[in-house]
Amino acid sequence: MFSSLGQTMESPNYTNLDPAMFFLLGIPGLEQFHLWLSLPVCCLGTATAVGNIVILVVVATEPALHKPVYLFLCMLSTIDLAASLSTVPKLLAILWCGAGHISAPACLAQMFFIHAFCMMESTVLLAMAFDRYVAICHPLHYATILTDTIITRIGVVAMVRGSLLMLPCPFLIGRLRFCQSHVIPHTYCEHMAVVKLACGDTRPNRVYGLTAALLVIGVDLFCIGISYACIAQAVLRISSREARSKAFGTCGSHVCVILISYTPALFSFFTHRFGHHVPLHIHILLANVYLLFPPALNPVVYGVKTKEIRERVVRVFQRGKGAGFKTSE
Numbered sequence: 001m002f003s004s005l006g007q008t009m010e011s012p013n014y015t016n017l018d019p020a021m022f023f024l025l026g027i028p029g030l031e032q033f034h035l036w037l038s039l040p041v042c043c044l045g046t047a048t049a050v051g052n053i054v055i056l057v058v059v060a061t062e063p064a065l066h067k068p069v070y071l072f073l074c075m076l077s078t079i080d081l082a083a084s085l086s087t088v089p090k091l092l093a094i095l096w097c098g099a100g101h102i103s104a105p106a107c108l109a110q111m112f113f114i115h116a117f118c119m120m121e122s123t124v125l126l127a128m129a130f131d132r133y134v135a136i137c138h139p140l141h142y143a144t145i146l147t148d149t150i151i152t153r154i155g156v157v158a159m160v161r162g163s164l165l166m167l168p169c170p171f172l173i174g175r176l177r178f179c180q181s182h183v184i185p186h187t188y189c190e191h192m193a194v195v196k197l198a199c200g201d202t203r204p205n206r207v208y209g210l211t212a213a214l215l216v217i218g219v220d221l222f223c224i225g226i227s228y229a230c231i232a233q234a235v236l237r238i239s240s241r242e243a244r245s246k247a248f249g250t251c252g253s254h255v256c257v258i259l260i261s262y263t264p265a266l267f268s269f270f271t272h273r274f275g276h277h278v279p280l281h282i283h284i285l286l287a288n289v290y291l292l293f294p295p296a297l298n299p300v301v302y303g304v305k306t307k308e309i310r311e312r313v314v315r316v317f318q319r320g321k322g323a324g325f326k327t328s329e
Helices: 002-009 031-061 068-097 104-137 139-145 148-166 168-174 191-195 203-236 241-249 252-274 280-305 307-328
Strands: 021-024 101-103
Touching: 021 104, 031 068, 031 280, 031 307, 068 104, 068 148, 068 280, 101 104, 104 139, 104 148, 104 168, 104 191, 104 203, 104 252, 104 280, 148 168, 148 203, 168 191, 168 203, 191 203, 203 241, 203 252, 252 280, 280 307
Parallel strands: none
Antiparallel strands: 021 101
16 A cells, blocks of 8 residues: 555656645655554554643642642643644544645644644743742742733733734745645645745745744743743752752753753754755654654653642542442442
8 A cells, every 4th residue: 555655656746636735745755664653653642632631630620739830731731632633633644544635725724723832832831931930939929920810811822922923824825836746745734844845935934934933932942041040040049958959849840841842843943944964754753753742741741740740640540440439339
């Protein structure tokens, strides 16, 4: 099946394709491994769904966890679930049976949602850094600064920011003509992968895409860095070694999530634009790592490193077992 599919796709024009359709090629050069690659994708997709749903259920059902840090975690879990739904089903269809056909409107919608959700996640990670800054540097004012109203507004800002920054991209791509090829050498409708297929002037698309990425990644990482610099300065003033260790420990989960989220994102961003000698399949694998690993690992990190969540998860499952035994009796 894969060999015949690969032969069909060898022509870059793929002339039998409807002009209103695109074709997602998957991972060029690794077509023979698509079925094997679907196994980790399926595992990561399942882990994303299970882990983030558990986080949402545990926080929702435990009043003791109705605190800003856990409400931000719920925002992160919701965004991760939505981003996974935007990518994993189509990715598995491509890897399992080569079902790469996607209509132009669906491609633009997928592009919008994937990139918008990534921007929303970055905003929430920045908000979580601000939460840690207030908790450690201004603990007496924590409850008055991070009120329910402020948390709600931060959530709305994250949604609006991601949506507005991505909104021009589908329109900028809609003005382009795709006169050469409709075959996208990628597993999803990534912005630059689609732009590279167009004939004509694509500079506005390239400039806007780069500007939006820098505004999000650059600005958010800079602000997160400032937050943690202030945190480190405040913690190092504490005389007690135990208190210092405890203060730094409260930031451990968030730091791990930042590394998990931004490291593959930066690798993907820079190799896509400046790594001209990097093989295409490496570009695409990095882009998929960026989308698949953080949503699956974020709940694990918070579950392992956060005592409150760990205890509540155990309690929720114990309740479930107890209810099951009572029902069976």
